[in-house]
Amino acid sequence: MLAVFLFDGDVSASASDYLAQAEAAFAEGVSLRNDSVKARQAFAKAAAAYDALWHAGYHSPALAINRARAHRLAGDLPRCLAALHSGLAVTPYSRPLQVELEDARAAVQYPLDRELVQQAQPPPIRGWNSRVAPTDQWIAVGGLWLLLWLGVARFLMTRRMVWLLLSLLGTAALIVWGLLWWYDVQRFHHDHSRPLLIVTHETLLRRGNAVVYPPRWEVVLPRGTEVRELTRRGGWVQVQLAGGAVGWLPEGAIVAVEPERRPLNARHAAE
Numbered sequence: 001m002l003a004v005f006l007f008d009g010d011v012s013a014s015a016s017d018y019l020a021q022a023e024a025a026f027a028e029g030v031s032l033r034n035d036s037v038k039a040r041q042a043f044a045k046a047a048a049a050y051d052a053l054w055h056a057g058y059h060s061p062a063l064a065i066n067r068a069r070a071h072r073l074a075g076d077l078p079r080c081l082a083a084l085h086s087g088l089a090v091t092p093y094s095r096p097l098q099v100e101l102e103d104a105r106a107a108v109q110y111p112l113d114r115e116l117v118q119q120a121q122p123p124p125i126r127g128w129n130s131r132v133a134p135t136d137q138w139i140a141v142g143g144l145w146l147l148l149w150l151g152v153a154r155f156l157m158t159r160r161m162v163w164l165l166l167s168l169l170g171t172a173a174l175i176v177w178g179l180l181w182w183y184d185v186q187r188f189h190h191d192h193s194r195p196l197l198i199v200t201h202e203t204l205l206r207r208g209n210a211v212v213y214p215p216r217w218e219v220v221l222p223r224g225t226e227v228r229e230l231t232r233r234g235g236w237v238q239v240q241l242a243g244g245a246v247g248w249l250p251e252g253a254i255v256a257v258e259p260e261r262r263p264l265n266a267r268h269a270a271e
Helices: 013-031 036-055 061-073 077-090 095-106 114-120 134-158 161-191
Strands: 004-007 196-199 226-233 236-241 246-250 254-256 266-269
Touching: 013 036, 013 061, 036 061, 036 077, 061 077, 061 095, 077 095, 077 196, 077 254, 134 161
Parallel strands: none
Antiparallel strands: 004 266, 196 226, 196 254, 226 236, 236 246
16 A cells, blocks of 8 residues: 655645645556566556655655655666665654564675675664654653652652662663664764665676776676775775675666765655
């Protein structure tokens, strides 16, 4: 089922048109399930309309999932992955987006080369901030802070050690929470300090920025491989795989994940 995307306040005609076009094209693709060629064309139209909505600033997990599914059904797994990463850049704690990304990553067809697979496969999503929404974190911290001072106040009033132990428990929980948050923020900035790129078609990872340089492996990187950009030179991009291996890819063989943008005032309804 298609998730419904709703906007607060006035909706521009172009946004309404794009949404209607996307939903109609997606429904057409579903109805053409017995004709894969025409179905993919319909899903490609839906993906283009969802892309237009996203680039206009209408961001939500539901729209990101619709966008990714349309690309995937159109046969464009790399842009499906890029759409999911763009969605997670806005709402990193969205579990539906995380599940969708894990499923799309499982569709990448890695060659039977153990070293390349170990280097190319991205690690699973992890981290404190990818599991708990910021609002929930503030509520939990506020509750622990209240627990701490409640214990201190009651101890001063009653001199009973149980209240002092309660305040110490709240203090310890706040310290652990803060350390987990700090570690997650530092790891996130380290992992995301360079632009994320997705390989769009099978290509060799070379040791230099020209076809005359030998490949790092004799097998190609598959469509959907996630890499980090290091530098660009002469129509080539130096990239780093998830496992740390470095090499060069032609610029035409990758698509960039859009950086995070400030979302407009929007809300979404889940499927």
